[in-house]
Amino acid sequence: MKELPGGRYTLTASKGSYVGLSYGQTRPFEPGKPLEILDAQTVEKVDFSLPRGAIITGRVLDEFGEPVADAQVAPMRSVNQGGRRRMMPSGRMSMTNDIGEFRIFGLPPGQYLISATLRSGMMMGVQSDDRSGYAPTYFPGTSNAAEAQRVSVTVGQTLTDINIALLPTRTSRVSGTAVDSQGRPLSNGMVMVMQREGTMGFMMNAGGMIRPDGTFTVNGLAPGDYMLQATVPGTLGDVPEFATAPITMTGDDITGLRLAAVKASTLTGRIVFNDPTAAASLRPPMFRPAATPKNPQDMGPMMGGGGPGRVNDDFTFEIKARPGTMVIRMMSNTPGWALKTVRVNGIDVTDDGVEIRPNEEINGIEIEMTNHQSDVSGLVTTARGDAVKDYSLIVFAQDRERWAPGSRYVRTGRPDQDGRFKITGLPAGQYYVIAVDYVEPGDATDPEFLERVRTKSMRFSLTDGEMKTMDLKMASGS
Known part of the structure; x- marks a missing residue:
């Protein structure tokens, strides 16, 4: 790499079935070290030695010992999220083949739980009387992470015969109607169902298009807690209308559920600078304001906070945001400049955030950028x-x-x-x-x-x- 401006850099290297590393990383999942480079400096021997990843192979079987095809198999690790331990996917996933075999490769050394989830029956469609299905299952054959057997792998190790017996369970369905913010059927929308707050974290379970009359049916849901979300596509760059509902499946069907979508809210304001003279060379495309959930745990894969805002030539901006308590942050390509304060009508909301209601307009936001960082x-x-x-x-x-x-x-x-x-x-x-x-x-x-x-x-x-x-x-x- 040549002609890099002076600064602090993060370097990473990856290749195929090897474990990717960051510069200075000495442990699995550890952040790397920054590389400090001065203007016109030559830094040599920034070498990487990538270890070969571990491999885990096995089969997924049903209650009769028969192979199960198209099951999703994932290595899971316990991750601390804001003081709460959750099992989250960690590394490459694998789908079983026609004889139930899976092969996970490129794993960093460590301890994992191996989970298998069969999603083939969890599809949108007509109501089905078939209630047979399988619960998400940990190796060797339990739905309880505390009872699961951990598997340990070292650098380059191949671990075989990790066979998972799926647990049969009675499944149920959820059905209802989805409407947009005007009360019209979400005829071009789609519904997604994902596990929430569970030991397996956010994992996709089902999804499909809503019927022209706004009705939907999701079959084959195993007992558990889920997040149901309906969305209708918006124009490019806009936050689509959406509706969410937490549901708990206990084996009984949920019928007559009504999902009413809401429009994204609009936040407008201006970017200001502590040193206008130094900021004279800055250009609006360098800045991308965004509203993100104050609590990162609210940032599920389906939820998000909204896309980045649009900055005009006079440094006024507009952000489309979803309801909730949001903090306003700035993504920028401006070395030496950083967010200092966010004010709404003169009140500092930098860390407390803004409570945003559906389809609300919030004006008078001021984002102050500073080149006088601590x-x-x-x-x-x-x-x-x-x-x-x-x-x-x-x-x-x-x-x-x-x-x-x-x-x-x-x-x-x-x-x-x-x-x-x-x-x-x-x-x-x-x-x-x-x-x-x-x-x-x-x-x-x-x-x-x-x-x-x-x-x-x-x-x-x-x-x-x-x-x-x-x-x-x-x-x-x-």
Whole structure:
């Protein structure tokens, strides 16, 4: 790579059945290190040695020991999401062939649960009297993750004979009518059903087109909690009309469900700059404002928050957003500039967000960008004073109310090639900072984890635009 401008870069490498890595990554699922490059600098020997991924093979069988074709098989890992452990797909999935065989490849080393889900009977269509089906099943044959058998793989290992016996269950159907915001049938819409809040996370279960009269039927749903969503296509760039409903299937049919779609809301305002002179060279296409859920757990695959907004030549903007509590953030290709404050009619809503109602218009939004960012940088040493070049850094607010998922006041980082850390763009405030050997993905947003490391952390304060340098000692027992 040539003629890169100076800055901090993230490098990744991947190939086929090998485990993809980021520069400086030493553990599976660990973030890589940033690579600090100066203008006109040549950095050599940025080498990657990709390990061969593990392979897991086996078969999916029914209750009679017969092979099951077209079952989806997925490796699952326990992931911390805002203090809650959930089983989420991790790595490549596989579909069984005509004799029930599956082959998962390219897996990083670690422990996994292997799940199998048969979706072939979960289709939109006419009502069916067939109630036979199969529950999502973990190896070797249980629907309860706590009872499932974990499988461990090392680098390049091939693990065979992971055979899963699907659990037969009585299925049920959900049917009803979907209408748009004007009460007309969603004749060009579609319905999707996905598991929610379950041990297998968000996984697609069924979907199809709504009939011309707005009615729909989804067959073959195993007992469990689901999210049902109906959408009608919008124009390019618009957020489509949509309706959602949580449903719980217990083996009995749900009939007469009415889904009433709502229109996206409209948010309008202006982008302003703390230093208009320095901002004179900036252009509107460099900025893409967006409204996203305040709680990232509300960002399911079907839900989202809306597409990026449109910025006009005079830096006014318009965002289409879905209902809910949303925070307004800025995606930009403007090195040196960052979001400072979001105001609605003069009120700071940067972190509290905006409560958006269906089909509402919210005007008077002001997004302030700053080129006067705060940053925290430094080095980490052992108790004996030896330099440490491989660690994870956690910076988090002293105010526990700021320990929420997605908070601007909780950040993690890795050191660059020289062992120096740098966290940029923290809001002014009172903070803790700690350097530890490793942070499990998701732990930095877990209040219980932050409470445990708080007593070992160093306190510091940060003012607006301050560039603070500090040296840290590696936390003992990390």
